[in-house]
Amino acid sequence: MTSRFENSGIVNQGGSMTISGTAVGDGATVVHHHPPEADIGTRSDVGVITVKDSEARAVKDALGLDREVVGGIPYWRGSVDHRGVVARVAMIRSLHQGQRSTMAAFEHLRETFRPAVVALVGIGGGFHPDVSAGDVAIGTRVVYYDLRKETADGVQRRGENPETPAIVGNSVNSFFVDHGEPARFESEGSGFHVIPCVIGTGEAVIADAESEIRKYLKHYNDKVSVVDMEAGGLAQAFFERGNSSGMRGWVVIRGVSDHSDKDKNDAMQNTAARHAAEVLRALIPYLPCHA
Incomplete structure (x- = not known):
């Protein structure tokens, strides 16, 4: 221009x-x-960020996306028609785990495709006893637990609690009005539940049921149901860059692969990633991403 x-x-x-x-x-x-920035022909309605290979493959398969390199960066793009609602989707896989790489992935999506809504999709650790492996949590609010002060008397955490704009929160609420809360989904002959939740997020991998982080999160907000390592980066990136770009908000979709304790392993990761991708497809018609 x-x-x-x-x-x-x-x-x-x-x-x-x-x-x-x-x-x-x-x-x-x-x-x-x-x-250069996205013109009307290259813009996408929904941008998707994944981290692990299993997450990217699950979204690619569930949404029927094709690989496309733009500016030297690989994306997966396609149009999703779900019950008569067509949305253009662009997915990027972040280079690494964690908040910083997620912010970089968000910026690539923002500059290249200007999506109305960005969804962080993949696996997370269960944090609440009512959440089972294979269930899916949809988060529109996060608790970032890594801000802290180290003192001689111990760690003083300074949590942040960002929330997506109301237009996205209301869209997620509408999804649960239609599907029930918790929602019941079927995949490859087995069922799983979908719940709204608060996402606990930070750089630490939690694999101890008695960890200090778990105790802090329970005290900060007893609605934290799932933890991950990226949602805080997404929320911060939108706060700093998304608002000024006319983007409408973000959402986090996490399939539960373990319970963030000593038994944490990879056995359920593929299943959890597939369930999260299937929920993304069902959620897209509700998101405020269409003209």
């Missing part, structure tokens, strides 16, 4: 620019080349 600004004198739009012709005096003209 190119904008032209003309006046008498010197024109300065700030930042870097290309100046052509004479820029001083009557008829001074500055040609400002803006960085």
